Amino acid sequence: MLDNTVLAKLEKLTAVFGEMQRALIAYSGGIDSTLVAKVAYDVLGDRALAVTAVSPSLLPEDLEEAGIQAVDIGIAHELVRTHEMDNPNYTANPINRCYFCKSELHDTLKLLALERGYPYVVDGVNADDLSDYRPGIQAAKERGARSPLAEVGITKAEVREIAKHLGLSCWDKPAQPCLSSRFPYGEEITIVKLQRVGRAEASLRRMGLRTFRVRSDGDTARIELPADQLKEFVLTTDLPTLVEKFQSFGFLYVTLDLEGFRSGKLNQVLQLATGQH
Numbered sequence: 458m459l460d461n462t463v464l465a466k467l468e469k470l471t472a473v474f475g476e477m478q479r480a481l482i483a484y485s486g487g488i489d490s491t492l493v494a495k496v497a498y499d500v501l502g503d504r505a506l507a508v509t510a511v512s513p514s515l516l517p518e519d520l521e522e523a524g525i526q527a528v529d530i531g532i533a534h535e536l537v538r539t540h541e542m543d544n545p546n547y548t549a550n551p552i553n554r555c556y557f558c559k560s561e562l563h564d565t566l567k568l569l570a571l572e573r574g575y576p577y578v579v580d581g582v583n584a585d586d587l588s589d590y591r592p593g594i595q596a597a598k599e600r601g602a603r604s605p606l607a608e609v610g611i612t613k614a615e616v617r618e619i620a621k622h623l624g625l626s627c628w629d630k631p632a633q634p635c636l637s638s639r640f641p642y643g644e645e646i647t648i649v650k651l652q653r654v655g656r657a658e659a660s661l662r663r664m665g666l667r668t669f670r671v672r673s674d675g676d677t678a679r680i681e682l683p684a685d686q687l688k689e690f691v692l693t694t695d696l697p698t699l700v701e702k703f704q705s706f707g708f709l710y711v712t713l714d715l716e717g718f719r720s721g722k723l724n725q726v727l728q729l730a731t732g733q734h
Contacts, residue, residue, distance in 0.1 A: 486523025489581030559593030676709035684717030
């Protein structure tokens, strides 16, 4: 059962969609946009449309899951192809890479919304996202997108609470940012590199791992796992076979990050550059 504070936020979120009449949801299949799609559908029914952008930075498994979740919700779901890989400002992987990705996404969604008669495009940005370095949020705002979760102050933890309360099976799904986030800033992003990272992460997922990243740095794959899982992973994994598999994907070296998994770890270089700790 939700406490009164979270329940009040859910009621405000419902009211936001009640005022919209029709809404197009930028739907990645992650827990945030899935909750937005669920509430939008509960309020608007067939006047809500979930749209997933398909590009090389989206894992095929995530695309499949997004479709399954949309069916479970009942919301209409469509796919559009985005072309951020054609933009050298994106593939050069600057620190504001996400700005160019979200610009492409929201330019595409805004055009679709205008063609279909949807006055609003909404995304799954939550209140916690506003305190992180997220240049993509600026791109979305510039194009008139709304972020209902952030508008009513719903945090990531509250997203999961509400999703569980509403019966969404993915309420505890680990965060899964796009594959381009696996590369250090300044390293060029290519389709080949995205594919090898995607294959590596898919292989770890098939081993039963849930929370992890495969960071790519040149020819090196660096596996990040929660710190409390490192010892068991080393003791129970057939490491030579794992290395051979990763090398078959195109990596030369395979390493394990001894610090352990931390979301947004690659942004620490920005903190060092600005003197923040």
